[in-house]
Amino acid sequence: MNAVETSLNNHAGRRPEEVAIEVHDLSVAYHKRPVIWGIDFQLPSGKLVGVVGPNGAGKSTLLKAILGLVPPASGWVKIYGQPYHTQRRRVGYVPQRESVDWDFPTNAFDVVLMGRYGHLGLFRRPGKQDREIAWECLRRVGMTDFAQRQISQLSGGQQQRVFLARALAQDADVYFMDEPFAGVDAATEKAILELLSTLRDQGKTVVVVHHDLQTVLQYFDWVILLNMRLVACGPTREVFTAENLQQTYGGRLTVLADAAHTVSIS
Amino acid sequence: MWNMWYDPNFRWVLAGSVLLGVAGGAIGAFSLLRKRSLLGDVLAHAALPGVCVAFLLAGSKEPFPLLAGAAASGLLGVYAVDVITRWSRLKEETALGVVLTVFFGVGVVLLTWIQHSGAGNQSGLDSFLFGQSATLVQKDVAAIGAVAAVLIAALFLFFKEFKLLCFDRGFGEGLGFPMRFIDGLLMSLIVLSVVIGLQAVGVVLMAALLITPGVAARYWTERLDVMLLLSGLFGGFSGAMGTVFSALAPRLPTGPLIVLTATAVFLVSLVAAPRRGLVAKGLRLWSLRRKVARENLLRDVYEAYETELEQPVLADEAILSRGVDFDQLLSGVSSARLQGRSRAARRLMREGLIRIESREGRNVCVLTPKGLEAAWDVVHRHRLWEMFLTHEADLQADHVDRDADTIEHFLTPDLVEALERLLSVHHREPRLLPSVHPLGAHGRKE
Numbered sequence: 001m002n003a004v005e006t007s008l009n010n011h012a013g014r015r016p017e018e019v020a021i022e023v024h025d026l027s028v029a030y031h032k033r034p035v036i037w038g039i040d041f042q043l044p045s046g047k048l049v050g051v052v053g054p055n056g057a058g059k060s061t062l063l064k065a066i067l068g069l070v071p072p073a074s075g076w077v078k079i080y081g082q083p084y085h086t087q088r089r090r091v092g093y094v095p096q097r098e099s100v101d102w103d104f105p106t107n108a109f110d111v112v113l114m115g116r117y118g119h120l121g122l123f124r125r126p127g128k129q130d131r132e133i134a135w136e137c138l139r140r141v142g143m144t145d146f147a148q149r150q151i152s153q154l155s156g157g158q159q160q161r162v163f164l165a166r167a168l169a170q171d172a173d174v175y176f177m178d179e180p181f182a183g184v185d186a187a188t189e190k191a192i193l194e195l196l197s198t199l200r201d202q203g204k205t206v207v208v209v210h211h212d213l214q215t216v217l218q219y220f221d222w223v224i225l226l227n228m229r230l231v232a233c234g235p236t237r238e239v240f241t242a243e244n245l246q247q248t249y250g251g252r253l254t255v256l257a258d259a260a261h262t263v264s265i266s
Numbered sequence: 267m268w269n270m271w272y273d274p275n276f277r278w279v280l281a282g283s284v285l286l287g288v289a290g291g292a293i294g295a296f297s298l299l300r301k302r303s304l305l306g307d308v309l310a311h312a313a314l315p316g317v318c319v320a321f322l323l324a325g326s327k328e329p330f331p332l333l334a335g336a337a338a339s340g341l342l343g344v345y346a347v348d349v350i351t352r353w354s355r356l357k358e359e360t361a362l363g364v365v366l367t368v369f370f371g372v373g374v375v376l377l378t379w380i381q382h383s384g385a386g387n388q389s390g391l392d393s394f395l396f397g398q399s400a401t402l403v404q405k406d407v408a409a410i411g412a413v414a415a416v417l418i419a420a421l422f423l424f425f426k427e428f429k430l431l432c433f434d435r436g437f438g439e440g441l442g443f444p445m446r447f448i449d450g451l452l453m454s455l456i457v458l459s460v461v462i463g464l465q466a467v468g469v470v471l472m473a474a475l476l477i478t479p480g481v482a483a484r485y486w487t488e489r490l491d492v493m494l495l496l497s498g499l500f501g502g503f504s505g506a507m508g509t510v511f512s513a514l515a516p517r518l519p520t521g522p523l524i525v526l527t528a529t530a531v532f533l534v535s536l537v538a539a540p541r542r543g544l545v546a547k548g549l550r551l552w553s554l555r556r557k558v559a560r561e562n563l564l565r566d567v568y569e570a571y572e573t574e575l576e577q578p579v580l581a582d583e584a585i586l587s588r589g590v591d592f593d594q595l596l597s598g599v600s601s602a603r604l605q606g607r608s609r610a611a612r613r614l615m616r617e618g619l620i621r622i623e624s625r626e627g628r629n630v631c632v633l634t635p636k637g638l639e640a641a642w643d644v645v646h647r648h649r650l651w652e653m654f655l656t657h658e659a660d661l662q663a664d665h666v667d668r669d670a671d672t673i674e675h676f677l678t679p680d681l682v683e684a685l686e687r688l689l690s691v692h693h694r695e696p697r698l699l700p701s702v703h704p705l706g707a708h709g710r711k712e
Contacts, residue, residue, distance in 0.1 A: 118441035
């Protein structure tokens, strides 16, 4: 099956309430140069989705465009059938680490508590229940011992877990995460994967930009192959083929050989 | 000397300065965190031409039109910075410098012209340069108080929104907060506090009142709410003390004295703050150096004993009293470390961990039983760390706290056991065992 046919199969026969994320003709250009172009896909709820592609393929940009953090040149996004901006409460985003002021006077618990702000709206202060939820989220990522630690005093993996806990505290239905496994050690990676799988089992949709082709088959139910244009989107076993990888990665044959090897064994 | 307290005028000036200090300090903390402090300085300097123009238009010294003019030209300056940054190749710092100097220059020209013209002589506009809170009267203070109350209320109401704005704006937007509006709100509060603060400290020094209390407060806490409270406190304190000093020495101007007080508070914070202060840091470094020198000496003594041992043995008096060559221990270090090492040796002697004996013209260092326990502990710990670091990838790096002092505290017991097994595999386990310690005490099986 080629990419187009697979895509069509995924569009057919789906009940509206099952589609968690719908993206239509999404394009983003920086200084007139296209970064992502004409992206069209639908994702069902209750799936752990990996977004893969070579460097510069626009994976982070895709996430940011869906979330309205960069202005699209065209296209729209719907979450559970509604325009994105009405559904903000149901969407959680865990970005790559750099965008924050690390010297800010705040500790790990405080950062996680900020995840509850969306439920409070303007003026209200976090209450006892919010604090309990924040504490529970810290516990689920194993960071309770570091609750009072100022954030610049945490290691990279610990910081990543704090931001993950913050996203959990939001209690969203759809999560977007930009390379949550980058630069963390093996144990943390395993813990994060377990957490994401639990979210998926609860019926939430988790979309993850991923950098490691070797683990795609093992980690994700669905995969999106991206290289400025959408190459494929669908269940991993159907879509993560040597042919689609060839289309996504172009001439990087050694990479493909390993990935295709993995595909063909399973 | 204390007559001033009975002077109602002084009390109004004091009240005004304190209120201005509190509001300026608190807003300044957020402007600091939002990295907008320099913009506050531009605001203040850019206000000068506005004040002059307002005076020319209104023909009077009524504070309200002057402050309105200050706000207007201040905002114009901020807008100019934005325009320049967006539409030219200049970076924000350059734009800030350009706008600040140009506006201020225009303001000074206007001011001089006004003062040389007939009406201007009595204008008192030059008080806007360095502040003249001594001229504050009751209704001024009432106005200042009202504005300060509004500022503090806004800070309280929008506390978490401002926190989001300064810490992770993108996240706030993702949650659906109107971050542009909140940013604009903070900017307006900064404008407001600058404009009313001009009366106390003037155009040139306003930035100091915005920045200094906030920076000083940062030294004392890692919590945002405490930092805000402290910067308001420091600001208010500076306002008060500056006014008091100025009253005690009538020829000294209030504005600069307020700023000097704030700076003094900052200097004290820089030096004396419990965790971030220079003294605290120096003490920590000194204490660490001492600890390292002591542990290194104990380790070197222990390892000198070890060279003669092939297998782990239980130490007895005979083995211990053989001692090791102390002169060699001293010569093995660089001259920079020598002093530290001799001091460490003296301390170890005082603690009864080692003895230095003179035998046949050479100095011999002997470990006491108590010293052996201490040395074993150091060597055991160091080697566990060494093993851990070399094999980090295979063991769970995740379970380690970076500033662990005792490795056993922060690794799980089975991890420590795994490391100890590795130690014996690589023949790195300590070979001189203290007889007093049951082997079981360190988690090892007999």
